Amino acid sequence: MAERTFELPDLGEGIAEGELVSWTVQPGERVEEDQVIAEVETDKALVEVPSPYDGTVVELHAAEGEMVPVDSVIVTFDVDGAEPAADTDAPSQDGAEETDRNSAAQSAAAKPDEDEADGEASSAPSESAAAESPGGRVFASPSTRSLARELGVDLDAVAGSGPGGRVSAADVRAAADSAADEPDEEPPEPRSVSGGEPAVSERDAAGDAEPTPELVESDGAARDRTLAMPATRRRAAEAGVDINDVPASEARDGEAFVTPADVEAYVESAAAATVDESAASTEATSSPAAAEEGGAVAGAADAAGTADAEATPSTGGEASGERVPYKGVRRAIGEQMARSKYTAPHVSHHDRLDAAELVELREELAAVAAEEDVKLTYLPFVVKAVTAALEQFPYLNSSLDETADEIVLHDEYNVGIAVATDAGLMVPVVKHADRKGLKQLAVEIDDLATRARNRELSPDEMQGGTFTITNIGAIGGEYSSPIINHPEAAILAMGPVEKRPWVVDDEVVARETMTLSMSVDHRLVDGAEAAQFSNRIKELLSDTTRLLLE
Structure with missing residues (x-):
């Protein structure tokens, strides 16, 4: 052993x-x-x-x-x-x-120890082992693959020095050094924000000509690997920032961990540096007297600001009350929602429909479904109406590829169903919802919702959505302004089915009605198109004959 x-x-x-x-x-x-x-x-x-x-x-x-x-x-x-x-x-x-x-x-x-020296393992056995890998598969750990992507190294061309032909981080670095034909000890060039100057740490700005290796590594210029949540990486990509350039405020097991706040601070500092350069250029062309006067004013302002800071109580001190760690699903939800609102300009649309026929049809079919132990709610009817409407309004079933500057009109109708759980909101996805009947939708939605509450969903079951539906009616309230499940183009919130005053044949009567609330990404969908989409859903849910024909 x-x-x-x-x-x-x-x-x-x-x-x-x-x-x-x-x-x-x-x-x-x-x-x-x-x-x-x-x-x-x-x-x-x-x-x-x-x-x-x-x-x-x-x-x-x-x-x-x-x-x-x-x-x-x-x-x-x-x-x-x-x-x-x-x-x-x-x-x-x-x-x-x-x-x-x-x-x-x-x-x-x-994985093999990533700190092993280059060349310690014999290259001949590794080449043989690599050639014998089944199906041409390259054996490497996830961190090694990530390093290869960062250094632009093709793993298929790297001879692994580990047992069985496994490629180590040392193999990847050796391949990168060989391709660049540079000495191993030569430090890499500092990365920079797209179109800007290389990243400079606060210590560099203070006057240190040569920052210490520790500082350079913590500031990202020489980092081999950066830990960050997926939403943080996406935000950095949107801002044109290399995540490895961003100074990390935290460390996890000795490795840099970049938070969303780190990315925002880095983006702001890059923008401020551009403004400072412009201001410095303008000041250089002004008269010495004006420069001296400006310096005096700035000094007075600094002094006043310092006095104010000393006189003002700090709002960052400890507050009373219970503290709950902001992590896991709750943090992921927060970052996703913040990113969605920050990225997509939301437009909300609210509507109401006559649901009398829908109520009657559901009661009739629910009795039949119950004989097969199927619980038929209003949600499967709404899913059917939504998928039918999406076929007519494809931009509601789209997403924006900002990297390629292209709108992706999805050819699949994968509907996410928002589920409230003890851990937070989860959105399992009903794949190919347009191909499924009411009973099949009811069974699948119930299964996904149950497993979401029990935390038994796999990651794949919460990915690939093209449109999301949330049911606020089950909890209470009539209208809402739901946040889009980015990068989708829209989200629909179902309100409760209740009796409300309604005009029928010029008379006000108590009528079963349903409310609808929708938010759309205004970059992809205009208000008029959102209203037309909502009208189509209302038409299908109000006239159930049309819905059953879909």
């Missing part, structure tokens, strides 16, 4: 970390391969992490509630039948002997 460490596996595209919610094993406990050892919560779902080995748990390296970066060691096993390392002085390659166990964020392979 020999000890093997196990790292938190890749939890999905763009996910850099997860919260270790609970351990299902303890030190000294026997485990079998594929037995669930931990539950990890990402900003998308609760993921079960299986054991990659048969053996005994030696040590748990993370505490419950801790945020754990992907690829960091979380547990050590005493593995059955494993041979101990022959040379303890050699660079660590724990777990590299195993073949790649990663499969859709459910298993992982430990």
Whole structure:
């Protein structure tokens, strides 16, 4: 038997970390391969992490509630039948002997030590192993693949020095150095905001000609890897900022962790630097007397500002009340909503429809569906009406590719259903909703909603949506201004079906009605088109014969 460490596996595209919610094993406990050892919560779902080995748990390296970066060691096993390392002085390659166990964020392979020196491993065996990889697949950890993308290295062309042809970070760096034909010790050029000057740290601005290596690394100019939430990475991309340039205000297990506030501060500082350069140029052309007078005024203003700051009580002190960590699903929801409102100019549209026929039809069909243990609510009817209307108004089923400056008119109708859970709002997606009947929609929606509340959804079941529906009527209230589930173009909120005053044949009567609220991205959808789309939904829900023909 020999000890093997196990790292938190890749939890999905763009996910850099997860919260270790609970351990299902303890030190000294026997485990079998594929037995669930931990539950990890990402900003998308609760993921079960299986054991990659048969053996005994030696040590748990993370505490419950801790945020754990992907690829960091979380547990050590005493593995059955494993041979101990022959040379303890050699660079660590724990777990590299195993073949790649990663499969859709459910298993992982430990990567070779990324700090090993270039050239320590023989290149001849690695070339042979790489050539023998099944299906031409390149074996590499997620962090190594990320490094290859950053350095512009094609992994297919890199000879892996690890067992089985596994490509390590050292192999990637060696390939990058070879392609550039530069010495390894030559420092990389500082990255910069698109179109601007290289990033300069506060210490550089204060006058240090050569910042320390530690400062350069923390400020991003020499970082090999940056931890950040997916929404933070998207915001940086929208602003034309390389995430590795952004100074990190936090560190997770010794690695830089960039927050949304870091990105905003970096963007603002870049804009301020441009303004300062322009102001400096103008000041240089002014008279010495004016410059002296301006300096005196600025000095007085600085002094006044300092006095005000000293006299004004700080609002950043501790406040009374309970403090709840802002992380996990709640933080993901907050970042997604902020990004949506920050990015997409929202326009809201409110409407009301005569739902008398809809109420009658649902009651009739619900009785039949109940015989098959199917609960038929109003939501499947609305989904049918929405998908039919989307076919006529394709821009409501679109998204904006800002990188390519193109509007993507989706040819699939994948409807997200907002579900309120104890952990926050989740949006599972009904794929190809236009191809499904009322009963099938009812069964699938109920299943997705139940598993969302139990935190049993997979990340794939919450991705790929093209339009979202939220049901505020189930909770209360008539109208709302829902926030778009970015990058979708629109979201529809169902209000309650209630009796309200309604004019029928010139008489005011009590009538079953439903309210609708919709928000659209004004970059993609105009108000007139939103109103026409709403009118089509009203027409289908008010005249159920038309709806059943769709």
